[in-house]
Amino acid sequence: MIEQKNxxxxxxxLDEAGDTTVYGxxxxxxxxxxxxxxCFIIGMVKFKEPLExxxxxxxxxxxxxxxxxxxxVPSIQKKTKGSGYYLHATDDLPExxxxxxxxxxxxxxxxxxxxxxxSLSRFETKYKGERRVFLCRYAFAFA
Numbered sequence: 119m120i121e122q123k124n125x126x127x128x129x130x131x132l133d134e135a136g137d138t139t140v141y142g143x144x145x146x147x148x149x150x151x152x153x154x155x156x157c158f159i160i161g162m163v164k165f166k167e168p169l170e171x172x173x174x175x176x177x178x179x180x181x182x183x184x185x186x187x188x189x190x191v192p193s194i195q196k197k198t199k200g201s202g203y204y205l206h207a208t209d210d211l212p213e214x215x216x217x218x219x220x221x222x223x224x225x226x227x228x229x230x231x232x233x234x235x236x237s238l239s240r241f242e243t244k245y246k247g248e249r250r251v252f253l254c255r256y257a258f259a260f261a
Contacts, residue, residue, distance in 0.1 A: 129169050135159040138249055140241050147238040161231040175221055180204060183214055 136155035142148030150156045165172055183189050184203040191211070197203045205218055234252075245251040 129165045129172075130162055131165075132160065132162050135161070138252060140236060140238060140247075140249070140252075149236045149238060155236070157236055158234045159231055161229060163227055163229045166226040166228075172225065175225075176205065179217060179221055183217065189214070 136158040138158050139148055139154045142151065142154070148154045180203050183194065184198050189211070193209060193211070194203060194214075197209075205214070207215060210218075241247060241252065
């Protein structure tokens, strides 16, 4: 039996940004047009701390934002009335992102990302115009 006493627990979380859309109506180039991104990103953060303490830090931050009169603004009120306030960078105020940054900079973690800059000609030659081939290439980037 292999000794695993010194093995460090690492928790990984994946997220994406952008989209994988290449074609518009009639197989026209849609990249960078009408809400279609110029790139697709898959990112992974690795936390090297106990998951429960990380969750508690984030929940405490969310609760403090939800109850702070300074943040009594429509975007936060809307979330609070729905399913409860949660952090999400694209929806959060710059002040909220700063508070989260202050927490995460003191957490033992690392971040990696794969960025795919979309190009119609490359998509058609390298991936034969097939979205699933493109996705498979980037889905296994962290393997």
